[in-house]
Amino acid sequence: MKKLLIGCMAAIAALIALSGCDQDKVLYNGSSYLMFSDTLYTYAVQETNEIFKVPVSATKSVDYDRTFAVEVIDRESNAVEGKHYKILSNTVTIKAGEMSTNVEVQGIYKNIGITDSLGFALQLVIPETEQWSMYGSETKVVMQKVCPFDIKNFTGFCKVTSTYLSSDYYPKKVDLRLITSDIVEGKENTIAIHGLYFDGYDTEISFNRDDVLEPLVEMEKDQVCATTGEAFNTIHGDGKLRISQPTAYTSFYSTNENFVFQYATLSVNNKDGSLYGVVGTFINIIEWISKAEAEKLKEQGY
Template sequence: LYKDYTHVVMQKSCPFDIHNFSGWCVVTSTFYSQYLNNVTNRLIKTEVVEGEENTVLLKDVYYKGYDLKLKFNTKNPLEPKVEMDDQIAGETGEAFGTIYGDGKLRISQPSIYTSYYNTCQNYVLQYVSMSVDNKDGSSFGTVGTFISMFEWISDAEAEKLKEQGL
C-alpha cells in the first residue's frame, strides 16, 4: 500500500489542568483595536469557577464590571475546544458613546469558527460575535466578529507588565 515510504503526522498534547488557565492573563483582541482607543493588550485576572467543571471566569475582558465565563471541552484531547454561552460584554453607551437598542453589548460564540485552547502553551484563541438587541428582544444590529487571544502568564511576568504600564 505505501511501497517504501509513509507519511506520519504527530501532534503533541499536554495534560489538561484547569488551574493552568487561572491567574494573570494577557488579552489581545481585534475588538480592542477597533473600539478601544490606543489599547492593544490588556492584563486581566481569571479564576476557576467553583461548581462548574472546566470553567474559568475572565474578569473585565472588554469593559470593567463585565466578566465572561469560558468552558473548556476536554472530551477529545486532539480537539481542544472552548465554549461560551451568550453573555453581556458591556454597555453600548461605553462602547460607542451613545445608547443603542436595549443598551447591552451582547457577546456570543459564532458556530462557523472554532475556538480552541492549547494545554502546552496555556492559551485560548476565541472567536466572538457582538450584537445589540432592541428592548423587545428583536435584533438591533450586529457589531461584528472578533478574535481574541488569551495568554496565561506567571505572577512575575504580570508584575513586569504592570511596571511597563499594561
Template sequence: MKKILTGFMAAFAAMTVLSGCEEKRVIYSGPDYLMFSDTLYQCPVREADDDVFDVPVSATRAVDYDRTLAVEIIDKESNAVEGKHYELLSNTVTIKAGELASSVQVKSFYDNIGVSDSLGFALRLVIPDEDKWDLYGTEAKVVLQKVCPFDINNFTGDCVVTSTFFSSDNWTGVAAMRLIKTEVDPEEENTIILHDLYYDGYDVKLKFNTEDDMEPLVEMEEQKLASTADAFIGNIHGNGDLMISQPTAYTSYFSTCEDFVLQYVTLNVYNDDGSLYGSVGTYVNILEWISEGEAEDLRQDGY
C-alpha cells in the same frame, strides 16, 4: 489542530444495497490488495508510559491463513528519530485468517518531544507487487502531536488578552491589549471566569471541552459583554446590552502545552423583543496566561 484520519477504502463503500423491500448482499470479489488504511495519521503523544498508537493496515479480501507483512521506516521522509522520539513495537504486522485489518503499533516518548516540535515519520509495507494497489500505494505518514495533561488551574491568574477588536473602529479604548484576571468558576465544571475581558466591571465565562484531547475546544454561551453605553461612549443602542458569543463557523481551541486560547467571537446588539438590532462584527481573541512577574512588569508599563 488536525486529526486522526480514519475510514476504509472505496472498495468497501457499498457492501449492502437495498432493492425495493428485498435486501441483497453484495460481496467484494476483486483482487486481493494490502495497504495502510489511510495515508496520513496524527499520533497523540501523551504522558502515560503505556500509551500506544495504532496505524491501521487493511486488506481488500479475507483469506484462510495468517498474513505477516514487513514494515519499514522511510528515513528520507522522516525527521523524527526512531529510538528517541518513537519506536515501532514490531517491524511486522499480521492480518489473521478470516480478517481484513490489523495495526502497526507505535510507542512515543513524551519527554523527548518539545511543545513546538514538528516531527513525523513515514512507513512502507514490504509486500509483493501483485498485492499493491496503485490507487493507494503502500506508504503512510505519521505525525507526532504532543498532548499535555489538562489542568484548569493553568488557565487562571494573570492573562494577556489581544484581539482584532482592539484594532477595529468599534474599539473606544486606547490599549492594544488588556491584562486581566481569571479564576475557576465554582459552579460550572471546566469553566473559568474572565474578569473585565474587554471592559472594566463586566465578566464572561469560558468553558473547556476536554472530551477529546486531540480536539481541545473552547465553548462560550452568549452572554453580556458590556452595556452599549460603556462600549460606545454613552450611546445606547437596542436594548442597551452588548452581547458576546462564539460563532460555530470557526474553530476556537486551547493549548494545554502552551497555556493559551484562540477564540473567535461575535458581538451583537438586540432589541427588547429579542430581534437583532445589529452585529458589531466577528473578531479573534488570543488569551495567554503569564507568570506573576511578567504581569507585574506589564502593570508597571501601564496595563
C-alpha cells in the same frame, strides 16, 4: 482519502445488495491486496505514553496467516525512531480468516517539544502482487504532543490581545489588556474571565475535553461584556453589548502553551430580545502569564 472511498464503495455495495430480494450479496472477488487503511494519521503523544495503532487492511480474507514487515521511510520522516517514537514490532500478522491488523507505535513524550511538528512515513514490505497500485503501500504518521490539562493553568493573570481592542470600535484603542480569571464553581472545566474588554464584566468560557486533538473552547451566547454607553458613548437598543462565539469558526485552546484562541461576535439586542445590530466578529488571544510577567506589564501601564 481511502476511508472515504472504501466507505462509498461499501455503501454502493449495500444498496445493490438490497435492491432485490432474489439478488445475491455483492462481494469483492478480486485480487488479495494489503495496504494501510488510510494515507495519513495524526496521533496525540501524551505524558502517559499510550500506544497508538496504525491500521493495516486486506481486501479479502485467506485461510492462512499473513506475516510481513513494516519499515520506516527515512527520507520522508523528520521524527527519529528510538528518540521521538518506537515501533513495538517491525513485523505484523493478519491472522487466517481476518482482514486487518495494526502496527503498534509508542510516542516518547519527554523527547518531543511543545512546538515540534514531527512525523514519519511507513511502508509495508510486501510482494508487488499484493500491492494495489491505486493506493500503494505507504502511510504517514504525524505526532502531536499534548500536555496534561489542568484548569488551574488557565487561572490567574492573563493578557488579552484582540482585533476588537485595536479597532476603531473600541474607545481606548489599546494593543492589549492585563486581566485575570478564576474557576467557576459548579460548572465543569469553566472559567470566568474578568474584564475581557471592560472592567466589571465576567465572561465565562468552557474547555471541551472530549478529544485531546480537538481542544475546543465553548461559550454560552449573549453574555454581557459592556454597556453601549461604555462601548459607543451612547445608548443603542437595550443598552447592553453582548458577546457570543460564532459557530462558523473554530475557537480552541492549548495545554502546551496555555492560551485560548477565540472568535467572538459582538452584538446589541432590542428591548424585546430581538437583534438590534451586529458590531462585528473579532479574534481574541488570551495568554496566561506568571505574576512576574504581570508585574512588568503593570509597570508599563497595563
